[in-house]
Amino acid sequence: MMNPQRLSLSFSSTSYKYRFVQGFIRALKRINRQKLATSLLSRSSPTEIYKRYLKVKSAADASMASAVGLRRAWSRALLQRIRDQERINFGNKYYKYCPAGTRIRGKSTTFTMIRNIKRSSDDRNCKDQESINNGALGWKANELRKLVPGGEAMDMCNLLDETAHYIKCLATQVKLMKRIADFASA
Amino acid sequence: MQPCSREMQGMSSLLNASSSQISLEDLQQQQSQSSSSIQGSQIHQIHASHYEPPPSHDDFLEQMLSTLGPPSWADLGGQPGKVPWDTTTTVPDGNGPNNKPRDDETPDNVPAFPFDESANLASKFRNHQISGGCGSKSAAAAAAAMMLQHQLMLARGGGAAGAGETGLVPMPLSLSNGEFDRSQNDVVDGSSSFKSPTSGCDAAVQALYNGFGAGSLAGAGQAPNQFHHPQGGSMAAQQNYGASGPAMNQTQAPSGSSGAQPAQPRPRVRARRGQATDPHSIAERLRRERIAERMKALQELVPNANKTDKASMLDEIIDYVKFLQLQVKVLSMSRLGGAAAVAPLVADMSPEGNGGDCIQANSNGGTHGRTSNGNTNNNQTASSNDTMTVTEHQVAKLMEEDMGSAMQYLQGKGLCLMPISLATAISTATCHTRNPMINNNHHHPPIGSNGEGPSSPSMSVLTVQSATTGNGAAAADGSVKDAASVSQPW
Numbered sequence: 001m002m003n004p005q006r007l008s009l010s011f012s013s014t015s016y017k018y019r020f021v022q023g024f025i026r027a028l029k030r031i032n033r034q035k036l037a038t039s040l041l042s043r044s045s046p047t048e049i050y051k052r053y054l055k056v057k058s059a060a061d062a063s064m065a066s067a068v069g070l071r072r073a074w075s076r077a078l079l080q081r082i083r084d085q086e087r088i089n090f091g092n093k094y095y096k097y098c099p100a101g102t103r104i105r106g107k108s109t110t111f112t113m114i115r116n117i118k119r120s121s122d123d124r125n126c127k128d129q130e131s132i133n134n135g136a137l138g139w140k141a142n143e144l145r146k147l148v149p150g151g152e153a154m155d156m157c158n159l160l161d162e163t164a165h166y167i168k169c170l171a172t173q174v175k176l177m178k179r180i181a182d183f184a185s186a
Numbered sequence: 187m188q189p190c191s192r193e194m195q196g197m198s199s200l201l202n203a204s205s206s207q208i209s210l211e212d213l214q215q216q217q218s219q220s221s222s223s224i225q226g227s228q229i230h231q232i233h234a235s236h237y238e239p240p241p242s243h244d245d246f247l248e249q250m251l252s253t254l255g256p257p258s259w260a261d262l263g264g265q266p267g268k269v270p271w272d273t274t275t276t277v278p279d280g281n282g283p284n285n286k287p288r289d290d291e292t293p294d295n296v297p298a299f300p301f302d303e304s305a306n307l308a309s310k311f312r313n314h315q316i317s318g319g320c321g322s323k324s325a326a327a328a329a330a331a332m333m334l335q336h337q338l339m340l341a342r343g344g345g346a347a348g349a350g351e352t353g354l355v356p357m358p359l360s361l362s363n364g365e366f367d368r369s370q371n372d373v374v375d376g377s378s379s380f381k382s383p384t385s386g387c388d389a390a391v392q393a394l395y396n397g398f399g400a401g402s403l404a405g406a407g408q409a410p411n412q413f414h415h416p417q418g419g420s421m422a423a424q425q426n427y428g429a430s431g432p433a434m435n436q437t438q439a440p441s442g443s444s445g446a447q448p449a450q451p452r453p454r455v456r457a458r459r460g461q462a463t464d465p466h467s468i469a470e471r472l473r474r475e476r477i478a479e480r481m482k483a484l485q486e487l488v489p490n491a492n493k494t495d496k497a498s499m500l501d502e503i504i505d506y507v508k509f510l511q512l513q514v515k516v517l518s519m520s521r522l523g524g525a526a527a528v529a530p531l532v533a534d535m536s537p538e539g540n541g542g543d544c545i546q547a548n549s550n551g552g553t554h555g556r557t558s559n560g561n562t563n564n565n566q567t568a569s570s571n572d573t574m575t576v577t578e579h580q581v582a583k584l585m586e587e588d589m590g591s592a593m594q595y596l597q598g599k600g601l602c603l604m605p606i607s608l609a610t611a612i613s614t615a616t617c618h619t620r621n622p623m624i625n626n627n628h629h630h631p632p633i634g635s636n637g638e639g640p641s642s643p644s645m646s647v648l649t650v651q652s653a654t655t656g657n658g659a660a661a662a663d664g665s666v667k668d669a670a671s672v673s674q675p676w
Contacts, residue, residue: 056518057515057519058517060518073216137497139498140500143504144507149506157473157477160477161480171487174510174514183516
């Protein structure tokens with residue numbers, strides 16, 4: 001039986017931090033280059049700012065997710081979502097603009113395969129969701145599912161598992177981004 | 187085993203005493219009056235007086251029983267060396283009157299006909315055991331089990347048998363079997379060893395119980411109803427004990443009603459007290475435990491996790507995840523540089539579908555709010571007029587689409603809306619020197635393009651800058667139709 005200790009032990013934050021910072025800085029550099037390349041007039045318009053914000057945010061999320069790798073359901077779902085968004089936003093440019101740190105092009109098929117396999121093994125763990133879904137907790141569980149990437153297809157105990165890991169990674173991400181921002185602005 | 191057979195004999199003697207008829211009332215009276223141990227002792231006395239086991243078997247059983255040394259025997263005999271069933275010694279009785287008639291009844295009574303079968307079966311069982319069908323250890327365990335069962339049965343005493351002596355025997359047997367698993371571990375071990383050894387032993391046990399059932403059936407003769415009722419009661423009692431010793435109970439119940447059945451050693455999960463062994467409920471229990479574990483792990487991660495309720499804990503988790511996600515968004519925005527960039531994006535987040543989070547962030551995120559305001563403040567002190575213009579434009583634009591997002595935007599900047607009259611009142615009351623900052627009507631024309639008709643001065647809005655900027659100055663801004671809400675600057 002899994003014990004609460006296992007969650008904290010499996011979260012090796014150092015490697016996550018390093019990989020996240022690496023990927024993120026790379027992405028920021030790329031975005032900066034793009035920003036310099038675009039015209040000066042449109043730079044400070046709200047739409048441009050908004051687009052750039054989206055880029056930065058997706059770069060941050062993607063680098064965090066790729067730092068975690070493909071072993072967590074939420075990271076897989078997040079990477080998938082970012083890929084789809086990029087495809088929508090940039091069309092042809094998608095294959096040139098690869099989110100920081102990820103090399104999805106070659107591994108797209110493996111990605112889907114791993115996702116399917118992992119999902120089936122997860123489903124076997126917890127059965128009989130009806131009582132949870134129908135009860136008072138069901139609504140909150142659905143709320144949580146919307147928040148956590150990839151949480152739609154999960155049952156309660158897997159959802160809680162993923163939420164715990166996701167919270168840890170988010171907290172790390174926020175801490176690192178703050179430090180980068182302070183460093184950059186100082 | 188001996189105790190049970192003696193039990194039967196005692197019952198038969200009681201039976202015979204009352205003119206060979208089952209007198210429910212007498213039995214009930216006697217049983218209710220006497221204390222359990224006393225009754226047991228009486229029964230033992232009864233048994234002892236007319237039971238004469240063959241010497242060889244006697245020695246073996248003596249050995250077994252003496253090694254096991256149950257407390258009830260000590261109560262009875264009081265003398266370690268003596269064989270317990272030689273009860274010539276006086277037993278501590280409280281009930282004189284009940285003693286006498288029993289003693290009078292018993293001494294010369296030969297075991298009645300219906301109980302010969304049970305006696306035969308008992309001896310057969312003993313032979314089984316002695317012949318090593320089961321091995322001495324299990325035999326001893328079986329004997330211990332039987333004796334404990336006997337104890338329990340006696341302890342139940344008058345309360346158990348509600349409907350006569352025919353019911354007394356099968357019911358206590360089954361009841362005590364039910365109690366088997368509920369009471370001490372050694373009893374459980376004994377009963378489990380009942381099942382685990384060779385099938386021969388189980389068959390012997392089965393035969394014994396069946397024999398008792400048959401004996402009581404035969405003896406019941408006159409009162410089949412009574413028998414069925416206690417049988418049903420015993421079965422119900424068995425079921426009432428939950429699933430303790432399910433195999434035992436199951437083997438008991440059918441044995442009582444039908445003939446001898448072969449024992450079925452089933453590997454069953456021994457359930458804890460009060461819990462079912464149904465596979466579905468086990469799975470449910472496991473699942474619930476897993477969920478509880480993970481909730482506990484989450485509790486350590488999330489701050490303010492002192493809630494014991496699952497629902498409120500989930501609420502906290504949801505809020506915390508939203509807060510963290512918002513922090514990421516704001517931090518990714520702030521990197522683009524400047525308050526001008528931050529503010530509109532804070533407002534622009536509402537189309538993304540997280541409008542509620544903006545307000546939440548402002549109330550929850552202490553550090554976040556401060557940092558964003560810090561950035562805002564730094565830039566504003568540097569180029570406050572430019573910032574104000576941009577802010578005003580932004581607010582105007584937002585008010586066009588959605589009042590809520592406009593409010594959020596202003597809140598994000600640490601600004602609030604208030605009616606112009608109030609603003610003028612405050613400004614005239616507090617600060618006169620900061621007049622340059624108050625530009626009331628100048629901005630109306632450019633903002634009037636939003637089409638809301640800002641013609642009347644009463645419609646214009648005064649925004650008060652937050653105290654954190656350090657200015658403390660009041661600045662007028664924008665225009666709004668309705669009387670604006672005032673929010674506290676922080």
